[in-house]
Amino acid sequence: EKGTYPHYMLKEIDEQPFVIRNIISKYKDENENIKLDEDVRTAVTQADRIYIIAAGTSYHAGLVGKEMIEKIAGIPVETHIASEFLYNMPLLSEKPLFIFISQSGETADLRGVLVNVKKLGHPTLTVTNVPGSTLSREAEYTLHTHAGPEIAVASTKAYTAQMAVFAILAVDAAQKRGVTMEFNPLQELAIVANAMEIFTERKEELEQVARDFLSTTRNCFFIGRALDYHVCQEGALKLKEISYIQAEGFAGGELKHGTIALIEDGTPVIGLATQPAVNLNIRGNMKEVVARGANPCMISMEGCEDEGDTLVIPRVHEYLTPLVSVLPMQLISYYAALHRDCDVDKPRNLAKSVTVE
Numbered sequence: 416e417k418g419t420y421p422h423y424m425l426k427e428i429d430e431q432p433f434v435i436r437n438i439i440s441k442y443k444d445e446n447e448n449i450k451l452d453e454d455v456r457t458a459v460t461q462a463d464r465i466y467i468i469a470a471g472t473s474y475h476a477g478l479v480g481k482e483m484i485e486k487i488a489g490i491p492v493e494t495h496i497a498s499e500f501l502y503n504m505p506l507l508s509e510k511p512l513f514i515f516i517s518q519s520g521e522t523a524d525l526r527g528v529l530v531n532v533k534k535l536g537h538p539t540l541t542v543t544n545v546p547g548s549t550l551s552r553e554a555e556y557t558l559h560t561h562a563g564p565e566i567a568v569a570s571t572k573a574y575t576a577q578m579a580v581f582a583i584l585a586v587d588a589a590q591k592r593g594v595t596m597e598f599n600p601l602q603e604l605a606i607v608a609n610a611m612e613i614f615t616e617r618k619e620e621l622e623q624v625a626r627d628f629l630s631t632t633r634n635c636f637f638i639g640r641a642l643d644y645h646v647c648q649e650g651a652l653k654l655k656e657i658s659y660i661q662a663e664g665f666a667g668g669e670l671k672h673g674t675i676a677l678i679e680d681g682t683p684v685i686g687l688a689t690q691p692a693v694n695l696n697i698r699g700n701m702k703e704v705v706a707r708g709a710n711p712c713m714i715s716m717e718g719c720e721d722e723g724d725t726l727v728i729p730r731v732h733e734y735l736t737p738l739v740s741v742l743p744m745q746l747i748s749y750y751a752a753l754h755r756d757c758d759v760d761k762p763r764n765l766a767k768s769v770t771v772e
């Protein structure tokens with residue numbers, strides 16, 4: 416039930432710190448180490464390449480999951496859109512592991528791929544919020560995202576939960592492969608949960624941002640680099656899906672190769688700057704759009720902040736920034752949709768789970 420909340424989406428956004436703490440407790444053993452099924456551990460570390468298959472927001476979580484597994488565990492990963500992979504399968508490695516990410520566990524495009532790769536004899540793992548679901552039952556292994564029921568069509572807490580599970584999976588695989596690790600995901604996720612919490616207090620600020628930047632616009636761009644780029648793709652999807660504002664998430668450096676032609680006087684551009692290694696670059700990209708008349712909204716993280724940023728979010732571990740930086744994007748989308756009188760929880764033309772191809 417949504418209780419005192421006007422919409423499920425807002426309730427589910429607010430639940431994210433609790434979900435992360437829940438995940439920590441479910442994936443921690445009595446010695447404070449990562450608790451994971453030994454079979455899953457073996458399947459991940461024996462793979463010579465991991466293929467992540469997903470759709471929509473779960474695909475965006477998969478893009479972040481790839482970065483985590485490659486950078487932390489050193490296993491090559493490809494993330495694919497399920498409906499593309501289904502009819503256009505790339506060359507596979509010798510010992511692939513397939514990971515399906517799905518909040519509902521019922522998405523037909525994923526199921527098609529699952530059936531095909533099982534026929535080829537490859538191991539399969541589903542990361543889902545619904546353990547009894549089709550994709551969970553039909554895959555060899557399941558990891559539960561423990562986010563609780565997600566009712567709003569726009570996925571919020573499932574996305575951050577999926578990324579949290581990938582961080583744990585990546586570090587576990589690294590440990591199993593003997594990579595020495597400074598990064599304790601269970602501790603760092605606790606810091607993430609605290610950082611998320613500040614947004615329950617800062618909603619008015621985000622409502623104002625939505626008012627200032629999005630109340631009359633027809634379109635909006637999100638730009639970021641590295642992990643921020645993937646969060647921008649998710650931010651744009653959230654905004655289009657519930658507010659019907661045309662939005663795109665771009666890699667900051669790619670704009671000048673065409674898209675910058677769309678920037679006009681007053682076009683809102685939401686920039687994300689949480690990655691120290693590319694901070695100067697994304698700020699340079701923002702200057703380029705401002706010079707063409709854009710209305711800039713910079714969201715940064717402590718350590719990357721600059722005077723004039725619209726919002727500075729608390730610092731968390733570099734690999735986990737998407738789990739926090741997506742919250743302002745979710746809230747901005749929520750308020751933009753409200754201001755435009757859109758049906759936040761049930762946007763037009765969409766269903767919560769897409770069980771047809």
Ligand code: M6R
Nearest residue numbers: 471472473517518519522569570
């Ligand atoms: O249940 P799934 O995670 O498999 O669903 C995938 C997409 O349909 C879903 O993420 C969709 O993009 C959401 N409406 C996004 O908010």
